[in-house]
Amino acid sequence: MIDVNLAEFLHSGLGIHLGTADENKEPSGCRVTAVKVEGDGRHMVAFIPRAASQRVFDNLRSNGRTAVSFARPADDRAVQVKGLMLFSWQAKPDEEAFAQSQWAGFLGQLDGIGLPGAATSSWRVFPSMAVRIKVTAVFNQTPGPDAGAPLK
Amino acid sequence: MSLGLEKLASCFQGIIPAMLYTCAKDGTPNAAYLSHVDYVDPTHVALSFQFFNKSRRNIAENPRAVVHLGDPDTAQGWALRLTYERSETSGPIFDRMFWRIEAIASYTGLKGIFKLLAADIYKVESVEPVPEEDGQPDRSAPPLRARPPDPVFTMKALQDLSMQINTADSLEHLLDSIVVGLKRHFNFSHSMIALAGEKPDTLVMIASRGYEQSGAGAEVQFGEGIIGLVAEAKKPIRISGLMRGMLNAYAAKRRAEEKGWCSAERRVPLPGLENPSSQLGVPLMVRGELIGVLCIESETPYRFHEEDKTSIELLGSYLAVAIQNMQLQQDEDQPEPPSQAGPLTSATTGLRATRRELAFYRQEEVVMLDGEYLIRSLPARILWKLLQVREQEGRAEFTNRELRLDKSLNLPDFKDNLETRLLLLRRRLDEKAGDIRLVPRGRGRFALEVTGDLELVERD
Numbered sequence: 001m002i003d004v005n006l007a008e009f010l011h012s013g014l015g016i017h018l019g020t021a022d023e024n025k026e027p028s029g030c031r032v033t034a035v036k037v038e039g040d041g042r043h044m045v046a047f048i049p050r051a052a053s054q055r056v057f058d059n060l061r062s063n064g065r066t067a068v069s070f071a072r073p074a075d076d077r078a079v080q081v082k083g084l085m086l087f088s089w090q091a092k093p094d095e096e097a098f099a100q101s102q103w104a105g106f107l108g109q110l111d112g113i114g115l116p117g118a119a120t121s122s123w124r125v126f127p128s129m130a131v132r133i134k135v136t137a138v139f140n141q142t143p144g145p146d147a148g149a150p151l152k
Numbered sequence: 153m154s155l156g157l158e159k160l161a162s163c164f165q166g167i168i169p170a171m172l173y174t175c176a177k178d179g180t181p182n183a184a185y186l187s188h189v190d191y192v193d194p195t196h197v198a199l200s201f202q203f204f205n206k207s208r209r210n211i212a213e214n215p216r217a218v219v220h221l222g223d224p225d226t227a228q229g230w231a232l233r234l235t236y237e238r239s240e241t242s243g244p245i246f247d248r249m250f251w252r253i254e255a256i257a258s259y260t261g262l263k264g265i266f267k268l269l270a271a272d273i274y275k276v277e278s279v280e281p282v283p284e285e286d287g288q289p290d291r292s293a294p295p296l297r298a299r300p301p302d303p304v305f306t307m308k309a310l311q312d313l314s315m316q317i318n319t320a321d322s323l324e325h326l327l328d329s330i331v332v333g334l335k336r337h338f339n340f341s342h343s344m345i346a347l348a349g350e351k352p353d354t355l356v357m358i359a360s361r362g363y364e365q366s367g368a369g370a371e372v373q374f375g376e377g378i379i380g381l382v383a384e385a386k387k388p389i390r391i392s393g394l395m396r397g398m399l400n401a402y403a404a405k406r407r408a409e410e411k412g413w414c415s416a417e418r419r420v421p422l423p424g425l426e427n428p429s430s431q432l433g434v435p436l437m438v439r440g441e442l443i444g445v446l447c448i449e450s451e452t453p454y455r456f457h458e459e460d461k462t463s464i465e466l467l468g469s470y471l472a473v474a475i476q477n478m479q480l481q482q483d484e485d486q487p488e489p490p491s492q493a494g495p496l497t498s499a500t501t502g503l504r505a506t507r508r509e510l511a512f513y514r515q516e517e518v519v520m521l522d523g524e525y526l527i528r529s530l531p532a533r534i535l536w537k538l539l540q541v542r543e544q545e546g547r548a549e550f551t552n553r554e555l556r557l558d559k560s561l562n563l564p565d566f567k568d569n570l571e572t573r574l575l576l577l578r579r580r581l582d583e584k585a586g587d588i589r590l591v592p593r594g595r596g597r598f599a600l601e602v603t604g605d606l607e608l609v610e611r612d
Contacts, residue, residue: 019182028218080183123285
């Protein structure tokens with residue numbers, strides 16, 4: 001579902017957001033600092049700030065459906081991965097270090113387009129919760145005429 | 153109870169991209185970037201609708217949404233809980249978003265593809281801080297954007313600029329004093345003025361400051377870039393997060409090219425900064441007539457605030473009247489003809505004394521200098537006339553009046569803007585042919601100074 005090339009893109013330090021919804025179809029979302037695509041390409045772990053809105057965690061528990069949006073600041077190439085949350089845990093130190101490294105890559109990309117990533121130093125994006133997600137679909141989300149088409 | 157939406161003005165500039173969360177009727181969420189979110193009133197915002205995408209389909213099924221905005225001053229994130237109310241395809245809200253997107257589309261060669269289909273109006277149910285995007289930057293952190301001096305448009309600065317403008321004794325001095333004054337009194341380093349061109353729906357760059365090339369003589373079609381769009385809309389246009397918008401548009405362009413929806417032609421060359429982050433274009437209008445456009449640019453995102461736009465719009469009205477008055481005044485000047493033929497000026501200034509070829513292409517009305525484009529249309533006809541008189545009569549001094557009376561130049565009977573065309577010609581010569589110059593000799597009079605030999609050639 002997520003091949004090696006796409007996984008490499010998703011790991012490259014992107015702007016990542018997680019969308020969720022409650023049982024009344026009320027959406028909520030939060031930032032994601034990093035993802036780790038598993039070798040089978042059908043599962044991934046998303047690292048989300050423990051400080052994120054309680055609604056997001058409640059939605060993950062009650063509805064479980066997720067939409068993870070990835071976008072590269074330099075050219076707006078974007079992908080959306082739909083999935084189902086399987087379980088979550090507090091990130092371990094090595095996982096936290098992994099997430100921080102990927103997040104640093106994203107801040108570097110922000111610097112590259114003139115938005116100083118360092119200005120986001122007050123954000124409470126760590127420590128993280130790790131959320132394991134089963135991937136159900138992948139869509140192109142780059143702005144343009146075929147945004148929303150399934151990615152083959 | 154107030155939602156406090158008014159205090160989030162900085163968030164609506166598009167510097168930090170907005171994220172829109174929606175949900176389909178089966179409960180599947182969606183998260184997608186959104187190019188434009190605009191403030192409508194204390195309880196409503198407008199979201200740009202440009203493509204029929206998943207977010208739009210979800211909203212048709214389920215009107216509830218959340219949009220996350222970022223404050224470029226403090227880095228604080230804000231979550232706006234929304235309910236869709238209606239879509240607008242005309243009116244002031246639509247126009248404001250439409251022209252901003254048109255400007256971006258124009259730069260990227262995407263007019264007609266990257267466009268606003270509707271401004272979707274949402275009721276804002278609540279405004280909450282995004283907890284993980286806490287906006288209390290530590291003192292060592294740089295701000296996301298440089299805060300402009302506050303306020304930019306003081307009464308003192310306006311008064312100083314006004315005094316400077318009032319002392320101008322010619323159109324050239326007036327235009328120069330405007331762009332110099334914008335730097336001196338308002339610290340706007342990059343500005344340009346384009347005036348109505350000879351051809352319909354065109355403007356011609358006439359004055360600029362802060363650029364490597366003056367750009368004098370560059371034609372801008374209505375609808376091209378911010379200057380052409382301001383002329384077309386006859387409304388001020390302010391763009392703050394231009395770079396973000398351009399990146400978004402370029403991404404769309406690549407997809408459109410892959411689909412064969414548009415050609416991979418080069419984008420329209422932008423007169424001015426290579427990478428402007430903020431632009432403010434103001435129409436120069438007198439009694440409903442567009443006489444030109446003033447454009448101010450900055451490499452700083454969000455350089456122009458809403459209050460800047462309002463103030464400079466007022467300034468634009470004042471400048472428009474000043475420019476038109478000067479044009480009319482100089483058009484009415486009737487100097488005595490030269491008492492005697494002015495001396496033929498040649499090889500007196502120490503500049504290079506080489507032989508140069510000037511070719512006039514009659515059908516296209518273009519003058520080429522040593523094979524390179526120099527100028528076209530009325531300024532080209534004027535230059536050719538001056539060069540012929542110089543060669544045939546040995547005269548180098550001229551008056552505006554004799555040009556007006558010369559039927560071969562085909563000047564319009566009313567509002568010929570001769571002074572503007574002469575100024576344009578003078579600037580093009582200064583930039584492209586330093587050894588051929590038009591030198592003012594008092595009001596309504598000037599000399600053609602040439603260093604070296606000229607070969608005049610006429611071609612069809």
